[in-house]
Amino acid sequence: MTEPIVRVERLTKVFRSYRREEGLRAALKSLVRRKSSEVAAVADVTFTIGRGEMVGYIGANGAGKSTTIKMLTGILTPTSGDVVGNGFVPWRDRTRYVATIGVVFGQRTQLWWDIAVVESFRLLKEIYGLSEAEYRERMALFDKVLGLGAYLHQPVRKLSLGERMRCDLAASLLHRPPLLFLDEPTIGLDIVAKANVREFLEEINRQEGTTVLLTTHDLADIETLCRRVIVIDHGKLLFDGALDELRDRILPITSIVFDVKRAPDARDLEWNGRPIREVGLHRYRLDLDRREAAPATAVKEIVNRFDVSDLKIEEPEIEAVVKRIYQEGIS
């Protein structure tokens, strides 16, 4: 890994929640003493992010993704643990720190609702203390890559979600932050808009070396953008590593599906201790564990053994991998 830009160590956030009980008596009692319970939204999470990396941070609803992002952006103060981002402790040096980061919350906009988009950008220019030249150069880039020019003079409330998201992305990158946090940047967008957002992020990452940490429910985001994923569940870090490695660990099954011209001999329907099943007319499938045998070896053998007219290799979908994690965790 390159030089770390974010270091997270044993990060923990405990929320105290008050339980509402039914009935008048309980309501009166709660005036004096409320029953509270503590929930660790994030528990003992440790990881580092290298400069220029794009890392996907995934987990089910309520897994603690947003809470982590909020601590990493200086919004929340952790119960315990350490974070250093861009050399700052986010919640302690908040104002200086956030001048060096960009943040997008997909569910909200940081732009001012009732005024024209360009006014919001002008204000951000002032807030970040950009010169006119820097500002113009930046806006020209955003217009080229995101096509911002078309709706710069509309108020935010009149924009579609996709347009708004482009504006928010541009706003978060106006001051050229080396570090960008995105909390569900593609939520609610249509396919075209999602593709736009992904292309833009790739471009920024390549051109400016921007480090990106993003949470998402859309695994296509991860597949196109992130080589590395961090999986969190019930506040705990479950997995941190390459996307391929995650796939190998959770669903190490590769399927080889092939069609034959002539019905095969029943004795041949087995390879390396695994059955070859008939799954359709003249169609067979071998599910093999990548840890036991390389798919290429199996393919070679199949082609030798049968009169194959067509063949394809199916990798498990990342969706299936994540569904499995959400349901069962990582063993």
Added chain:
Amino acid sequence: MSAVRGEGTPWRAALPFARIGFLNMLAFRARYYVGVLTYLFNVAVYYFIWRAVFRQGGSVAGMTLEDMVTYVAVGWAIRSFYFNEIDRELGTQVQEGKLAMNLIRPVDFQTVMIADAAGQSAFRAVLFTIPIAIVLALVFPLKPPASPLAALLFLVSATLSFFLVAALNFLVGLVAIRSKSILGILRAKYLVFELLSGLLIPTTLFPQPLRSILFASPFPHINFTPAALYLGQAAGTRALGLLALQAGWTAGLLALGQYAWRRSRRRITIQGG
């Protein structure tokens, strides 16, 4: 070019927030034409009450009817300027989770809130306070400022009132972070502020020892102090002393707001998301 902005230069970075406050007010201007009538009505009510009190002539606590009506009118006029809803705004931001959007900007939070309110007050001063003052001066027999110096002191004091109210409202708003529901507190606050600030009754009319207690609190400086300076009830060193006291309370409460904000931040839970 990493533009690092710390607490060192807040006011330059704060100006855009004031501009936003001003721009946002433009969207709601219709509300203010109605507002002028509301203020006129309020002053009218107190005018008739005081006229009844002064029926036999004479003076109350050294104030004639004309003094009293001027006091009331000046009070309401500056209220239209110093008024802000930082507390409600803070409460809403906590409730709707919008607070996060202010925390990702490299400007001190208290500065953002007060700058935004300052933009709104600048708007009010032009489109609200001045029309109200003109209407009131036409309808009621008002006195001009006691002297040019009194007028100047009054303007300084009214500006300080804005910051004093802003500092107090910021503190009230911080309660929202703890309670997560603020409406009851706000309702109580308006009553307390209007009574203790000297808006409804000049603070000098309160009986002892309540009067002394009040003058040891920041509240009379919201309304009584600027109005008294306008009328020339305090002049010379006494006027300056009053102004210094007002400035001291303002600075102190702003500092307390900073401290309380830092303490509250630890317990912020941004709702939603």
